[in-house]
Amino acid sequence: MAKILMKGNEAIGEAAVRAGGLHYFAYPITPQSEVGEYLVKRLPEVGGVFVQAESEVAVGNMLFGAAASGKRVFTTSSSPGISLMQEAISYIAGAHLPAVFINIVRGGPGLGGILPAQSDYFQATKGGGHGDYRLLVLAPSTVQEAVDLVMLAFDLAHKYLNPVMVLGDGMIGQMMEAVEFPESIKETDDPMTMDWPATGCEGRDPRIIKSLYLDPQALEKNSFALADKYKKMKEEEVRYELYKVKDDCQVLLISYGTMARICQTVIDEMEEEGVSVGLLRPITLFPFPENEIREQAWKENIRAVLSVEMSTGQMVEDVDKAVQGRKPVEFYGRTGGIVPSPEEVKDYILKILGKK
Template sequence: MAKVLLKGCEAIGEAAVRAGALRYFAYPITPQSEVAEYLVRRMPEVGGVFLQAESEVAASNMIFGAASTGERVFTTSSSPGISLMSEALSYIAAAELPCVFVNVVRNGPGLGGILPSQGDYLQATRGGGHGDYKLLVLAPSTVQETVEHIMLAFELADQYRNPIMVMADGLIGQMMEPVDFSAAPKPNPPDKSSWATTGAKGRKPHLIKTLFLSPQLGEEHNRKLAAKYDKMRANEVRYEAYNLDEPRKVVMVAFGTTARVCKTAVDALKKEGIEIGLFRPITLFPYPYKPLRDIAERNEMRHLLVVEMNMGQMIEDVRLATSDRKPITFYGRQGGIVPSPEEVVEEIRKLL
């Protein structure tokens, strides 16, 4: 199939449909309401369901209920909405149900604004909701990669029985780009009949719950979850090393849209004969600590430049990865401002 020109939000909806996710519950919020506007027409064509919930609280709990049937389900929202959904995320992770949440991040805190941001990095990777749980977080940098991540997210959700978050931003959601669905894998959901609550016909009742009044059982459940997160750390780390085939004096670390801007900066400097590396985490949890540490520990590596659309969040993971052995400089924009390649180049020049 030829490439089609799609807005990021429409591509998110179409990718989910092609991944076999035919249950979508959501509440409007800028800059991602176009997902619902797309799917309200698309879902009936494929026998799917879209329901506009009364709030993000309700939408996320509809996902919770729908996921318990074993069907592929998902919701999309943006930062303030994700805050409201964090209650359900904690419960769904505790109940070990597969589903996908897409956060088209806008600037905060509070009502913030409707423009692109990466200010929800810590919320996505550190919890947001209460308790010891983890989301597997994918951070695409283009509309095409968003499509691929959405499809991957449903596979990972089923595999780990865990909510997966695809963390895009307002730029990806609102931008139009050519998208190619031809490499889309055929949906391959596993058999979920051993746990799904679909009526106790000819079997013992299934129970999906998160309450453990016994401290021993409560700890046991937490250990089980922790073992699962360790498995993600061992098997699901994804990253891109750009222009890092040889050691570089300066290496930038950036994810999502910001990484794309940094890539342009790397290419611009290359034309001047200046070689800069870019390390792009693709999974924000599990974070690629070891690959980043290996790069930072090269003798030639003198300086790390962390670029984010926030006031410094992923930098905490860069410090954890490198144990502060090399100097780290931070460059961030907020309020919905996307840094330009030129200003990133200027930041690099200061370090050379």
């Protein structure tokens, strides 16, 4: 299919449709309301379902019910809305159901602002709601990658029977870039061929989809079953990209999403000025490319590792854990909707290198 120029939010909606995600429940919130506005027109064309719920609490729980059908279901929201969905996300994880949550992050805490931020890293990667569970978290840095990762998110949600979050930001949602989609809508598996959905018990034993285990042995068993899935994700799903990580790099940048693109510009400009800097861009935030960061960071030429974020310092804790104290781990971040410019990141790198 030919490339088309599309706004991130609309491209995300179309990507979900192409992935067979035809069941959408949502509540409007800036800066991602265009997704719903796009899908309310698009879904009826393909026999899909669109429900505008009364709240994000209801959205999460509608997804819970819809996910139990075995079909591909999703929502999009932004930070405060995602907070309200945490109840359902915990239940969906506990009940081993697949659902995709797309968070176009805005600045917080509280009502915060509507401009791009990365301040939901903790909420996304550490569980977010109550109980022993994780989300698989994918972080796109371009509109095309948002499309690719949204489609991947559905596959992974069904592979692991676990909620998957795509963590974008207002910049990815609002900007237009050239994107390509697969020609046709993906044929998804028939729920009747699966051994877990609530399809009506005709011809088989009834199924109960639940997260309540009053017997501690049984609850522990369920929690360890979840833990096994997260272990498998760590083994099989780590995704990242290296940008200009070379043998003479002095500083290793760790950055994701929109922020990582700014770091690329920083690296290009510093290369011209004769300062070699490289970037490791996590694409999966959970599982986190911990081993890969360690491997790069421990190389002799690396003098420091710098986590660059649109937050006051969240991912840096995971970077710190990965580096295990062998190299200095630095942090640079802006937040509240302020996106660091290449110039200020450059200045900070020069400061680390004692050149400013």
